[in-house]
Amino acid sequence: xxxxxxxxxxxxxxxxxxxxxxxxxxxxxxxxxxxxxxxxxxxxxxxxxxxxxxxxxxxxxxxxxxxxxxxxxxxxxxxxxxxxxxxxxxxxxxxxxxxxxxxxxxxxxxxxxxxxxxxxxxxxxxxxxxxxxxxxxxxxxxxxxxxxxxxxxxxxxxxxxxxxxxxxxxxxxxxxxxx
Amino acid sequence: xxxxxxxxxxxxxxxxxxxxxxxxxxxxxxxxxxxxxxxxxxxxxxxxxxxxxxxxxxxxxxxxxxxxxxxxxxxxxxxxxxxxxxxxxxxxxxxxxxxxxxxxxxxxxxxxxxxxxxxxxxxxxxxxxxxxxxxxxxxxxxxxxxxxxxxxxxxxxxxxxxxxxxxxxxxxxxxxxxxxxxxxxxxxxxxxxxxxxxxxxxxxxxxxxxxxxxxxxxxxxxxxxxxxxxxxxxxxxxxxxxxxxxxxxxxxxxxxxxxxxxxxxxxxxxxxxxxxxxxxxxxxxxxxxxxxxxxxxxxxxxxxxxxxxxxxxxxxxxxxxxxxxxxxxxxxxxxxxxxxxxxxxxxxxxxxxxxxxxxxxxxxxxxxxxxxxxxxxxxxxxxxxxxxxxxxxxxxxxxxxxxx
Numbered sequence: 068x069x070x071x072x073x074x075x076x077x078x079x080x081x082x083x084x085x086x087x088x089x090x091x092x093x094x095x096x097x098x099x100x101x102x103x104x105x106x107x108x109x110x111x112x113x114x115x116x117x118x119x120x121x122x123x124x125x126x127x128x129x130x131x132x133x134x135x136x137x138x139x140x141x142x143x144x145x146x147x148x149x150x151x152x153x154x155x156x157x158x159x160x161x162x163x164x165x166x167x168x169x170x171x172x173x174x175x176x177x178x179x180x181x182x183x184x185x186x187x188x189x190x191x192x193x194x195x196x197x198x199x200x201x202x203x204x205x206x207x208x209x210x211x212x213x214x215x216x217x218x219x220x221x222x223x224x225x226x227x228x229x230x231x232x233x234x235x236x237x238x239x240x241x242x243x244x245x246x
Numbered sequence: 247x248x249x250x251x252x253x254x255x256x257x258x259x260x261x262x263x264x265x266x267x268x269x270x271x272x273x274x275x276x277x278x279x280x281x282x283x284x285x286x287x288x289x290x291x292x293x294x295x296x297x298x299x300x301x302x303x304x305x306x307x308x309x310x311x312x313x314x315x316x317x318x319x320x321x322x323x324x325x326x327x328x329x330x331x332x333x334x335x336x337x338x339x340x341x342x343x344x345x346x347x348x349x350x351x352x353x354x355x356x357x358x359x360x361x362x363x364x365x366x367x368x369x370x371x372x373x374x375x376x377x378x379x380x381x382x383x384x385x386x387x388x389x390x391x392x393x394x395x396x397x398x399x400x401x402x403x404x405x406x407x408x409x410x411x412x413x414x415x416x417x418x419x420x421x422x423x424x425x426x427x428x429x430x431x432x433x434x435x436x437x438x439x440x441x442x443x444x445x446x447x448x449x450x451x452x453x454x455x456x457x458x459x460x461x462x463x464x465x466x467x468x469x470x471x472x473x474x475x476x477x478x479x480x481x482x483x484x485x486x487x488x489x490x491x492x493x494x495x496x497x498x499x500x501x502x503x504x505x506x507x508x509x510x511x512x513x514x515x516x517x518x519x520x521x522x523x524x525x526x527x528x529x530x531x532x533x534x535x536x537x538x539x540x541x542x543x544x545x546x547x548x549x550x551x552x553x554x555x556x557x558x559x560x561x562x563x564x565x566x567x568x569x570x571x572x573x574x575x576x577x578x579x580x581x582x583x584x585x586x587x588x589x590x591x592x593x594x595x596x597x598x599x600x601x602x603x604x605x606x607x608x609x610x611x612x613x614x615x616x617x618x619x620x621x622x623x624x625x626x627x628x629x630x631x632x633x634x635x636x637x638x639x640x641x642x643x644x645x646x647x648x649x650x
Contacts (some may be wrong), residue, residue, distance in 0.1 A: 073309060081305050088300040098298055105304065106311035111546040113312045118542045128543070135547040139517040180291050199292040204257055212524050223253050223285060230284025233291055 072116055079119050080109060083126040086200075087133060093196035094137050096181040108133045124209070131210045134197070138190045183232035191225035198222055247271040252282045256289050396607045399566050402469035403595035403632060404433055404477060405559050408522055412459030414486060418451045425449045426485045427456035433477045436530040437465040445481060456484040464526045466563045511550075518548040525560065538564050555584035559596055566603065575603050582620060596620075598632050605636060610645040618647065 070078075087108060091101035111132055112119055122128050184192055197207050204215050211218065247268070252275060255261060255268075264272065276283045301307075418425065425448035432441045442457045460482065467474045521544040528536035541560055544551040551557050558581035565574035578600040585596070597620035604613035617633055640646065 073312070076312065077305060077309055080308065084304055084308070085300045088304060089297050092297045093292075093295070098301075102301070102304060102307065106308050109308045110312050110315045110317055113315075114317045115542050115546050118539060122539065128539070131543060132546050135517070135521075135543070139514055139547065176291075177295060180295050195288075195292060198257065199289070199295075201259060203259075212521075219253060219257060222257060226256070226285035226288040227281050229288035229292070230286075233288060234284065 072113075075120065076109075076113050076116055079116075079125060080112065080129070083129055086126055087129055090130060090196055090200050091133060091137075093200065094133075094193060096184060104133065104137065108136055111136070127206060127209050130197070130202075134193050134210050138193050179233065183229055186232050187225060187228060191221065191228065194218065194222050195225050195229065247275045249275075249279060249282055252276070252279075252286065256285070261289070261293075396571050397605075398472070398569060399571070399602055399606050400469070400472045401602070401632070402466075402563065402566060403598055404437070404468040405466045405556075405563060405595060406463060407437075407466055407526055407556050407560055408462075408464035408519065410459060410462045410519075412455045412484060412486070415451050415455050418449070418486065419488075422488060423449060423451065424485075424487050425452045426483055427452045428481060428483050429456055429460050430479060430481045431460055433465045433467055433480055435467055435474045435476050437467045437474075437526065438530065439463050439465070441478075452484075452486050455486075459484065464523065466526075466529065466560065469567075514548050515550055518544055518550050518554070521548070521551075522556065522560075529560075529564070534564050534567055553584060555581040555588075555596075557581075558584065562596065562599060566599065571603050571607055575600060575607075578603065586620075595632075598636070601633075601636055605639070610640055610643055611650060614640050614645050614647070614650060618650075 084105065087105045088101055091104040091108075092098065095101040095104055108129060112129055119125055119128070184195075187195070194207070194211070197210060202210070204218055207213075207218055208215055213221070252272065255264065255272065276286055427447040428445040430443045430445050431439050434440050439461050442460050444453045444457060447453050447456070468477050469475070521540060525537045525540035525544070528534075528540055538561070541551075541557055541564075544557065558577045562574045562577035562581060565571070565577055568574075578596050581596045582600065597616055601613040601616040604610070604616060613636065617637060637646075
């Protein structure tokens with residue numbers, strides 16, 4: 068029986084949605100923008116279904132589209148993925164019967180990290196997102212087209228900058244020390 | 247343990263697999279090295295950041311978004327407006343140079359008086375199929391009929407896919423000096439520019455800027471008898487011209503072929519250009535499929551990519567190499583449709599490539615129509631030999647302007 072392009076697409080993309088969403092969440096900082104980003108990437112990928120069908124590493128290819136869409140800031144939709152608000156925080160992962168104070172404390176530190184992330188360059192944020200999602204340097208090289216040496220250097224700078232931002236957040240005021 | 251080791255532990259995801267001794271060494275280093283301590287803290291914070299689970303209905307939402315977008319599978323997204331961007335014609339020098347902002351140069355003029363020398367055939371990797379088919383192309387066209395299979399294309403003209411502009415020398419800017427440099431160079435088998443020489447120039451001040459720019463140009467090389475060959479003695483005029491300063495209160499005039507200068511679009515254009523360079527790198531490393539995938543990705547990511555004739559020329563060249571003439575024809579038609587909208591027409595050889603494809607498929611009338619539609623101007627002499635040859639072949643088959 069012949070399948071429709073939609074069915075083909077669903078079959079090809081479904082196994083990678085989780086990876087796309089996890090990386091997108093780390094880029095966008097909230098569920099709704101992350102899902103927007105994933106949908107945006109999928110609309111782009113659907114236009115190239117022929118390629119998607121023949122490609123050996125569809126996940127890497129989709130992540131590459133997502134990386135570029137985020138880093139280059141060229142999006143087909145209007146919403147910015149860089150929006151971090153308390154209301155959007157999704158604390159579903161914090162589930163070990165925490166008391167109200169624990170929830171508040173965890174949400175606070177989570178918000179602090181997300182807030183610090185918004186002060187990074189988009190590429191720094193994207194590189195950290197991929198790295199912490201467990202991608203190897205070789206995979207990241209394929210996704211970002213950066214050489215290993217450049218990747219290592221940028222990851223290192225991004226982490227130090229984030230560390231400074233987190234320190235500054237903790238000790239408020241002044242994000243000035245980051246430079 | 248030193249700073250490099252700490253970064254390697256993180257980069258290679260070895261944080262949780264350290265031995266006790268390694269962990270102690272790490273802690274020692276972090277205690278005395280502030281940058282590493284900051285990096286480590288950042289990494290731990292990121293790792294601890296909870297990521298919610300993916301909603302089960304996300305796939306349905308994705309499919310609805312695809313449906314809503316009206317995107318068609320396989321077909322490229324068409325841009326809503328028709329602004330074309332091409333590295334030829336006119337390009338802006340640094341925006342900071344205010345009123346003196348144009349660098350312009352002629353279309354590449356390849357001097358065919360230095361004939362292409364086919365590179366020595368590589369005995370280690372003979373491509374007999376292409377060689378044989380090239381013989382068929384040479385001898386078999388007169389008896390070919392429309393129903394026979396396509397004759398493989400064995401000759402392809404080179405295309406420029408990237409032509410970053412030269413820097414306007416500051417010494418010349420200060421003097422508001424305009425000028426030109428005629429350079430000669432070799433287009434290597436992989437399409438890179440080599441052995442650049444200055445033939446003549448209006449002023450030495452422009453020479454190094456022109457030579458440096460030309461070295462960064464990227465070609466898809468000429469194909470002769472089915473093999474990529476180097477082309478020596480290619481000559482090009484690089485012109486340096488200043489834009490007339492706009493009258494007071496009047497905004498600077500912009501050429502329709504200029505790259506965008508506003509923030510996001512300009513960034514996207516630069517990123518697209520970098521992607522084009524990556525596609526070319528893959529091509530130069532003989533990875534045609536890799537180059538094609540890179541172009542696919544560029545089109546998926548940047549709307550400007552589908553509007554840029556160079557992308558379609560690149561596809562046309564790759565598909566011709568695959569022997570997939572149907573797609574090659576569609577790609578070159580796309581390229582020409584985009585170039586046609588630019589002032590002066592900036593096609594470099596796509597019309598000949600397209601006509602050759604039609605010819606190979608025995609669609610002779612289409613071959614001739616293509617040549618007539620995209621006529622060659624005086625400054626593109628290098629093409630005229632190929633065009634004349636094809637017109638002669640068509641005439642021998644009884645297809646001429648009169649019979650159309």
